[in-house]
Amino acid sequence: MASIIEFRRALHQIPELAFHETQTQAYVLQTLRNMGWDPRPIAGTGVVVDIDSGRPGPTVMFRADMDGLPLTEETGLAFASRHPGVMHACGHDGHMAILLGLAERLAEGAPFQGRVRLAFQPAEERPPGGALQMIEAGVLDGVDEVYGLHLWAGFPVGTIGLRPGPMMANADEFRIVVTGRGGHGSQPEATADAVLLASQIVVNLQTIVSRRVPALEPAVVTCGTIQGGHTFNIIAERAEITGTVRTFSAETQALVRQEMAHIARTTALLYGADAELVYNPGYPALINAEEPTRRWQARLREWATVVEPEPSMGGEDFAYYLHHRPGAFLFLGARPDVEYPHHSPHFQINEDALALGVEAFWNVIRA
CATH class of the missing domain: 3.30.70.360 (Alpha-Beta Plaits)
Known part of the structure; x- marks a missing residue:
């Protein structure tokens, strides 16, 4: 999927700090409109879009975080940050690209049942986080299940970390x-x-x-x-x-x-x-619901290596959504050739993981 890499590289060049994601929001809105969808702003700099299959079924929400970090990028990439002192050093550019890739697949007519809500959330990196503002703005209204993921440089491409119960602290x-x-x-x-x-x-x-x-x-x-x-x-x-x-x-x-x-x-x-x-x-502890997690694991194992990692002591405001709706959150392997930790000015991902992220989300809703 060449377009998903294009999405990621375009977003990587315009990182913005929490609640200031104006250029990012504009890019996401226009990209979704170009696909034929009708997105709308939410929670200040967020974006949400609803996609209806026309068939009976649940409403499933997928979330991507949008904000960058206050770091000066030192990757040397041709598509490095154009915003001095701000960088996508945690994979949020990839998370948004994955959600845009899912929107593109649905625009091409991939069959599913029920409704899909794509939520692009500001301010994951800055407590109290943008999830609370998204919830207050009604992003969970009518939603039956919620799903999210995080690109994980510690896992090789093709490996997915997903476990029921405690996932993050x-x-x-x-x-x-x-x-x-x-x-x-x-x-x-x-x-x-x-x-x-x-x-x-x-x-x-x-x-x-x-x-x-x-x-x-x-x-x-x-x-x-x-x-x-x-x-x-x-x-x-x-x-x-x-x-x-x-x-x-x-x-x-x-x-x-x-x-x-x-x-x-x-x-x-x-x-x-x-x-x-x-x-x-x-952020509260992120607790994956048993039944949705086991169902997702079974589908992912058809094409990926699924492991049940030890819970991470890191925090993630996706936890707020799981306090209100059942669902799950996974770690998507994205280890590059030269691995640097998340939040490093040298941080990179393996872009081969992006298409697998679309596939992971698709496996929740595929008919």
Whole structure:
């Protein structure tokens, strides 16, 4: 499908950040209209189009995310980003191209039953994400099942990762503000060193997973930044820790949050200081429904290698749709010759995966 590669390369050149996907939206709208469909804007910079087979059957929604990342591309591709400081470094250009490829197949008369809704969603990369705005705008009205995918550089082309149950994690953000007593670097006895306390809190937080969470329950507590102080000879009065928590169950999520607040507060009290936890729940866990997932697996196994991967601790706002409707989300193998991680300025995909993405979605609805 030469056109699907053309779609992807055109979109790759015009990446835009969350809720600013105006050129991307215009491209998707015009491309769908050129196929004979009647798309409409939704949720600001999103796009939705309904396609009716004229035959009885369910309404199935497929979703693609649209936004890029704040990165300067370093791939050297002839079709590299034309927008300085913004890049499609996670495969969203490919996701949109796959959905456009499915629209093209349906425009050519491929038989199916029921109705198809194609949803191009803004702002997957930026919590709270565009899925909530799409849902508030009515994208799930009348929808029976929802499906999505993510191009996955960790799998070779032809391999699909799909499992029922937990697929991706709760992705939460936290901030801990430590307030001590500042002073001269030569008189530490007169201070409560916020940098020292923050460092101790970071170490103590690591006991949550090892000593509080049940051994067979997945959880991650990552401290991403620690900031405090202004110069070499002054003991800091204030320091701040930021990071992320990844869990699958609501019970473990609540336990980790409770233990973090307790550790931060008591560690600071030990030295006559104070620490406050600000905890912001992010995308919920992505849970694939049993029956739609097993049905999809059976069809995919007719032509692809289907594996049931371990759940990923990454987050994905497609989870919101699955909280409202049954459906499933898969990882589509797209490993290039030279593999770089997602969100790298060197990130690339194997474009041979794009046609397989269309085939994967087609297998949900084929008559």
